[in-house]
Amino acid sequence: AEEFAVALSLKSHPEARVWHDRVPVNALNERVLQWRLAIYLKDKDYEGLRDAIQSLPVAIRQGNQWRYWLARAQEITGNALVAQQLYEDLSDERHYYGFLASARLQKPVSLEHEKLEVSVVQLEQIRNHPSVQRAYELIQLERWVDARREWNHLLTQLDGEEQKVAAYLASEWGWHDQAIWTLAQIGHFDAVGIRFPLAYKDILGRASQAAGIDENWALAITRRESNFRHDAYSSAGARGLMQILPGTAKQLDTKNNSWRRLNDPSVNVRLGTHYLSRLKHRFENNWLLATASYNAGYYRVREWLPEEPVYADEWVETIPYHETRDYVKAVLSYQQIYRMLGGNEDNLFEQVVDMTIVETE
Known part of the structure; x- marks a missing residue:
């Protein structure tokens, strides 16, 4: 039942819900729950989503994701006061859904951070x-x-x-x-200052300015890709701070992009920020779609764009790739944190809650 439920959900098959209903409560896992959520969102069935979340075991529905989507479903189905209380509870927390909740309430973001004190x-x-x-x-x-x-x-x-x-x-x-x-x-x-260092700030700042992109976005991407490890490498062959693939490097720069050269922070960051700028331009300046593309590839993300407009928070939840879905949430959260560490108190997520995603020519 689990395998059929997930497989049919991926294809947006009308029988997917039937199989989801056959998955027993004690067999629910993150994979099944994610695709159950995606079905309700794709069907715009917010009443069904509300009831489904409320029927989940307490340990599950108290998770950040389910608290946010229960609030969203309550809001859309006319239960504004219930939704506001749920948003309030979430808005004091430092994570993707907490930042979304703050944006829904139009209130300042909470970083909940503390300085690590050692003697x-x-x-x-x-x-x-x-x-x-x-x-x-x-x-x-x-x-x-x-x-x-x-x-x-x-x-x-x-x-x-x-x-x-x-x-x-x-x-x-x-x-x-x-x-x-x-x-x-x-x-x-909670030691946010250490977990989100302004590492390679000069290099990232200059390269971001040259590429015409937000420096905090570049910092967030780098933090997610390598944790600022200049010699990082992946099984796919990606290298350096911003995890540039040799093939991508060749498209961006015809020079000899050996692994040693890609491990050079100035070279890697120049290529990475230029690539982000190119992706953003190809998606008509939509940095959220460019973020997804940096992880999954431009053409793959194009395949995921809906024919009719979908709210950005809903679209993110329906990204088929688990890795890319988590990647987008993390980068957006990191970008907000870096904005605040730089003294900008504005909530980036106010742009997200107002954004719609739709297929373009």
Whole structure:
């Protein structure tokens, strides 16, 4: 039942709902629930969506996604006061749905962040650890793989509080990918300043200005793609800060784009921002569609565009690729965070809630 429900949902088949109804409650998983949501949104059945969410087990319907879509369904079906309370509860939280809820209420965004405080004594204890000293020397020698291995070994010897101090130290060194990864490992997500560093800001700022795009967008893409790891690479062959594929690099620049050259931050960022600018232009300046294309490819996103206008938040939820769906949500959220860290309190998501997505010529 699960496989038929998902397969038929992907094809927008009229029998998809029949199979969704046959999936027992104890067999519900994220994949099935996502496509159940997509069906209701594609059918514009907001009453059905409202009732379906309210019938979910409490542990599921208390999730951020379901709280937002229950609020949205309540709003559209005329229950404005109920919707407003749901939006209020979400709007104080730092995530994609919290930012959407703030935009719906036209209220300031909450970052819910805190500065990571460490004492001089704690810092010196970690700094003097043999593994830390070895990792530092390996960084100076630009032996990045060995340095990361040493760091991973270090973390196995530290408790949670000591790992926080280690993350602080890595950030102090400018080793941002390890600082971000270390905090993620221990579930410490409120140290926004360390988790969202203004790394390579000069390079990203100059390249973004030259490409005519928002610097915060470029920062958000880079944060999602590599966590600011300049020598990052993927199984598909993407390289560097903005994860440029050699084929894409060749289209953008006829020079010899070896992996060493693509690992050069200035080269990589120049190519990445230029590619973002090109995608945005091809989608008539719609940066949300350009974001999806940066992950899934231009022609794939074109296939997903609806013939009739669809609200942007609904379109994002119906993106067929799980990776791209999460990617778009993350980049939009990161872009908002970087705007606020730069002193811009405006909610980017006010543009999202007013946006519609439709197929263009």
